[in-house]
Amino acid sequence: DAGVIQSPRHEVTEMGQEVTLRCKPISGHNSLFWYRQTMMRGLELLIYFNNNVPIDDSGMPEDRFSAKMPNASFSTLKIQPSEPRDSAVYFCASSLNPYSNQPQHFGDGTRLSIL
Amino acid sequence: AQKITQTQPGMFVQEKEAVTLDCTYDTSDQSYGLFWYKQPSSGEMIFLIYQGSYDEQNATEGRYSLNFQKARKSANLVISASQLGDSAMYFCAMRELPTSGTYKYIFGTGTRLKVLA
Numbered sequence: 503d504a505g506v507i508q509s510p511r512h513e514v515t516e517m518g519q520e521v522t523l524r525c526k527p528i529s530g531h532n533s534l535f536w537y538r539q540t541m542m543r544g545l546e547l548l549i550y551f552n553n554n555v556p557i558d559d560s561g562m563p564e565d566r567f568s569a570k571m572p573n574a575s576f577s578t579l580k581i582q583p584s585e586p587r588d589s590a591v592y593f594c595a596s597s598l599n600p601y602s603n604q605p606q607h608f609g610d611g612t613r614l615s616i617l
Numbered sequence: 618a619q620k621i622t623q624t625q626p627g628m629f630v631q632e633k634e635a636v637t638l639d640c641t642y643d644t645s646d647q648s649y650g651l652f653w654y655k656q657p658s659s660g661e662m663i664f665l666i667y668q669g670s671y672d673e674q675n676a677t678e679g680r681y682s683l684n685f686q687k688a689r690k691s692a693n694l695v696i697s698a699s700q701l702g703d704s705a706m707y708f709c710a711m712r713e714l715p716t717s718g719t720y721k722y723i724f725g726t727g728t729r730l731k732v733l734a
Contacts, residue, residue, distance in 0.1 A: 535722070545708065545724040558719045593662060603669055605652055606722075608662035 504528070506609035508594050514615045520582040523612045526575055527596030535606055536569055536579050537593040545593075551577065584616045620644065621711055621725035628730045630699045637684070638694040638728045640709030646670075650712040651692040653683065656727070657705040665707075668692055699732045706730075 507526040515521055527534045535550040549559040551571045559569070566585070571577040581588055591613050595606035622641045630636035642651065653665040668676045668683045676683040684693040696703055709725040 544726045547722050547724075550722070558721070560719075591660065595662070603650060603667045605664035605667060607664065608654075610661050613660075 506594055506596050506607055508592075508609035508612050510612060511610065512613045512615075514617065515584060516617050517585055518583045519616075520580065521584045521588075521614060521616075523579040523592050523594075523614070525577045525579070525594030525609060527577070527594070528607055529575070531596035531598050531607070532574070533597045533599070533606075534571060534577050535595040535597075536577070537595065537608075538590045539593060539611070540590045548579070586616045589614055589616050620713075620723045621709055623707075623709055623725040623728050625728045626726075628728055629733055630696075630730065631733050632701060633698055635695060635697045636699055636730065638696070638707050638709075638730065639691070640693055640725060641689075641691045642709075642711050643690065644711065644713045646713045648714065651683070651685070652710040652712070653681070653692075653694045654708045654710060654724075655703075655705045656708065662708075666694065696730075701732050701734060704730060704732045 506528055509524045533552045536548040537545055538548055539545045546561055548561045549569045550557055554571045567581055569579045591611045593608050593611045595608045597606045598604040620643050624639055649670045651668045655663045655665055666676050666678045666681045666683050668685045675685050680697045682695045684695055706727045706729050708727045711723050713721050
């Protein structure tokens with residue numbers, strides 16, 4: 503079975519550019535999570551969706567960040583304009599049921615470098 | 618205050634021996650869940666084991682077991698018969714439901730485990 507698929511795996515871009523990260527959750531999972539991992543701050547939850555609806559976006563750092571989930575099989579995380587401090591590994595995860603013992607299954611992450 | 622505390626930034630263990638990775642948590646909720654994930658150097662996050670706050674027995678999954686002490690608010694991961702492939706970063710995580718009514722998911726800072734041959 504295919505796991506959570508993220509693209510691109512690596513992204514290097516210049517400050518000020520728009521960055522779009524993509525995620526395809528596991529089929530049948532109804533919850534999707536976006537995380538950011540840095541050495542300084544560890545793993546932080548940015549936003550999560552349940553049945554395509556954003557439930558908690560309190561972790562989104564600022565208005566430059568936005569996330570959408572137009573359907574059950576696709577989500578995007580967009581940064582506009584990007585800044586060097588946004589450099590991190592961004593993970594997408596999905597789960598069958600976020601409120602039980604069902605774990606979150608993570609994608610391989612997108613390593614983002616903003617120059 | 619930290620919600621999830623992993624006090625061991627790094628640990629060493631001899632191959633074939635058991636090792637315990639510590640995790641303490643802070644919550645006022647009665648219903649919560651605790652998870653452990655493994656992150657090898659390749660970067661992916663791998664789910665290992667889950668413990669619910671109402672589970673009376675400690676969770677086990679193969680060589681992994683969770684030493685859950687609810688009164689002490691600790692959920693330590695025990696890896697038995699360590700293997701070289703167990704060398705990785707290990708994260709403890711909690712799912713809780715605060716008064717705001719929105720589930721929260723918090724990860725600890727991780728413990729880097731190195732298994733020695």
